[in-house]
Amino acid sequence: MALSLHGYAQGTSNELKENLDSLLIVTPKTFKEIDGLLHPFKNDSIQLRYIQEKSVNRKYSLGQAYALNQLGSIYRDKELYSQALELYQQALHLSVEANSIEFRVYSLNNISSVYSRTDAVKSALDYSQNALELAETVNNPSDALKRSIIASLNNIGATYQMLEQYELAIEKYERSMSLEKELDDKLGLAINHKNVGECYEAQAILDPALTNFRKSLVYYEIIDSNKGKIMCNYNIAHVYVHQGKIQEAIDILQSNLIKAKAINxxxxxxxxxxxxxxxxxxxxxxxxxxxxxxxxxxxxxxxxxxxxxxxxxxxxxxxxxxxxxxxxxxxxxxxxxxxxxxxxNSLNLRYVNDMILRYESEMRENQLERLAEENESVRLKLRKNKTMLIIIGISLILLIGILYILYRQSQLNADKKLLTLEQSMLRSQMNPHFLFNSLNSIKLYIINNEKKNAVHYLNKFSKLVRKILEASSQREISLAEELETVELYMNIENIRFSNEINFTVHIKDDIDVHNIKIPSLILQPFLENALWHGLSSKDGAKNIDLEVKRGKNGFIEIVITDNGVGRDAAEKIKDSKVLKRKSVGIDITKERLANFSRDYENYFHVDIIDKFDDETNPVGTQIVIYIPTI
Incomplete structure (x- = not known):
């Protein structure tokens, strides 16, 4: 039933009359200015009809378009879709007459929303795509137009998601989120992170899905949306079930069921x-x-x-x-x-899928045409500035050449330093004192006619020498090979200690030592130090334990523990000796580990820990070598 203008006026507030009078005098052209005056009345159909009639009398098309769009939204939300569609179409016609891209895009998106709610997927997608293409013709869009672009992208993304075109959907949602960040639209970011998470989960790409659901939850917590928080926690629990974290998922779901019942x-x-x-x-x-x-x-x-x-x-x-x-x-x-x-609706889905492919193809063709035009423009500019570009090019080539020479010099210096370290390490491993004493011990077995022991240890000695020589030519080896080498070394050295050294190796946490790579020959210097400075002057049981276990933050820990006299006592004994044994192997090893750290996200490092009993008496030393695995 139609009402007269007089009938509208009777129910109209003074505030609306004042705002509308100001509007009709200025007749602004942007959505922001019009909405700034009329926003308080956008949910009142009587007031909107009054605005429409006054705008018709003053021939103010954008005022009419605004009122018709808001009226259409009232009917749409009441599920009176045919009336809503008619109002939106009228608003679109007026927007075209007024040559307002903002209002045209806004009206197109509203029409799309009606078709979307009535499951007319093809028409909904058509209008959203038309709205997006029109909006993208504006170089510097206003905030209102950006919001319309967001609406278009979200409508298209939702359709692609429904059709299981997940990569296309994610691309639209991410474009939408970039604009939502510019506008600080936290609700939009919350919704779209949730949408992106659902797209990844549908493809069984669970880690990015979980990341996006958690980001969505943060935004819903910021805006304090109970419903949003419940839905995000549900999504997180859903991923947990896929990941096999069943009990964690159940705990989250049961907690949020109570919250969902609270908001009914x-x-x-x-x-x-x-x-x-x-x-x-x-x-x-x-x-x-x-x-x-x-x-x-x-x-x-x-x-x-x-x-x-x-x-x-x-x-x-x-x-x-x-x-x-x-x-x-x-x-x-x-x-x-x-x-x-x-x-x-398989028929509708097939049609829309075909349309999606056609639309994306047309978009790519348009992009290629634009790129061709831009390339032509660039080519003309390059022709005009040819001399300058040649000079710049030559300068860049010279600069790159200089930088490359400096880089190569730096690499050569680094390689030279690494080679020096490797040579030093080999010398420390194969020092004449060690070779002489080892062969002397084997000779003693031969003199004492202990042929079996002589052959046994000679085999071990030759195998150790071969392993040291082989490892010295490799930048890194497996931890399994390194452990085999140090066991041979300890067997040989134990001859000189009359087999008093109890050396044990423990590998914990199901660690596969064959898959862990370390710099070659790094453990022997620490074991040598434990033998000659910690245990050589000790009476009683002499133990060295080597333990491999998982540490924190992606590290493997190699722990070498001896029950020797401790560093302070060892230093005093060393000072009292006429012939002092200098430990250079550990310093070289630390430097090699630091050099290797450049190739890893984390870094190798070594801790030396003095051990004491309850009465603060030294009871040995512990070396912890941290090996990064990531």
Missing amino acids: DQNIITTIYINLGWAFIRLGDYTAAQTNLESGLTLAKSNNINAEIAEANKFLSELWIKKDDYQKGMSYYKDFKKYEERIT
């Missing part, structure tokens, strides 16, 4: 019940699974949520099959297929 959101409650059932199936608790799934199915049916009815039937089918009741399982499976078919 039937859709969320239904979804959580069904997913709790799914999680309990994975946990093997079929009684709890059945209880939750049946609760979810009952709610889904009472609220006519076809997608959740299908989901509940699917999991109930799986549950009864696991319980060996194939008749019930098949019954639920038939119900699942029935509801799945109801929510699938």
Whole structure:
């Protein structure tokens, strides 16, 4: 029923009259200016009709377009879609007459939203794409136009997501988020991080999915949206089930079920019940699974949520099959297929898929044409500035050449330093004193006619020498090879200690020492130091333990522990000797480890820890070598 202008005026506030009078005098051209005056009345259909009539009398097309768009949104939200569509079409026509791109894009997006809600996917996508293409013709869009671009991108992304075109959907959502960051639109960022997470989860790419759900949760916490926080926690729990973190998922779902009941959101409650059932199936608790799934199915049916009815039937089918009741399982499976078919319009989806491919192809062709035009422009500029470009090019070549020479010089110096370190390490491993004493010990076995021991240790000595020579030619070796080398070394050295040294190796945490790479020949100097400075002057049991275990932050820890006299006592004994044994191997090893650290995200390092008993008496030394694995 139509009302007269007089009838509108009777229900019109003084504030609206004043704002509308100002509007009709200035007749602004931008959405922001018009909305700034009329925004308080955008949900009042009587006031909007008054604005429309006054704008018609003054022939102010944009005022009419604004009022018609807001009226259309009121009808749309009341599910009066045909009336809403008619109002939006009128607003679009007026926007074209007024030559306002802002209002044209805004009206196109509103029309798209009506088609989307009525499942006319093809028309919804058409209008969103038209809106986006039109908006992208503006070089410096206003904030209002940016919001319309966001709406277009989100509508297209949602359609692609529905059609399982996940990479295209993610690209649209990420473009939308870049604009939402510019506008500090935290709600938009929360929604789109959730959308991106769902796209990744649908492709079983779980880590990026979890990252995006957590980012979405942060934004929902900032804006304090209880519903948003519940949905994000549900999404996180959903990923946890896929990752096998079943109990963590159940804890999150049960906690958020209570919160969902507090806000009485039937859709969320239904979804959580069904997913709790799914999680309990994975946990093997079929009684709890059945209880939750049946609760979810009952709610889904009472609220006519076809997608959740299908989901509940699917999991109930799986549950009864696991319980060996194939008749019930098949019954639920038939119900699942029935509801799945109801929510699938294969003809419409095929048509839209074809349209998507055509649209993306046309977009790429347009981009190629623009690139060709830009290339032509650049070519003309290059022709005009040819001399300057040649000079710049020559200068750049010279600069690059100089930088390359400096870089190569730096690399050569580094390689030279590394070679020097390797040579020093080899000398420390193969020092004449060690070779002489080892051969002398073997000779003593021969003199004493201990042929078996002589042959045994001679074999070990030759194998050790071969391993040291082989390792010295390699930049890195496996930890397994290094451990084999040091065991040979300790066997040889133990001859000189009359086999008093108890040397043990422990590998913990199921570590595969064959897959861990370390610089070659780094452990022997620490063992040598423990032998000759820690244990050589000690009476009683002499122990060296080598332990390999997992440390924190991606490190493998190699721990060498001796029960020697301690560093302070060893230093005093060393000072009292006429012939002092200088330990250069450890210093060289530390320098080699520092040099290797350049190739890793983390760095090798060494801790030396003095050990004391309860009465602060020294009881040995512990070396901890931290080996990065990432």
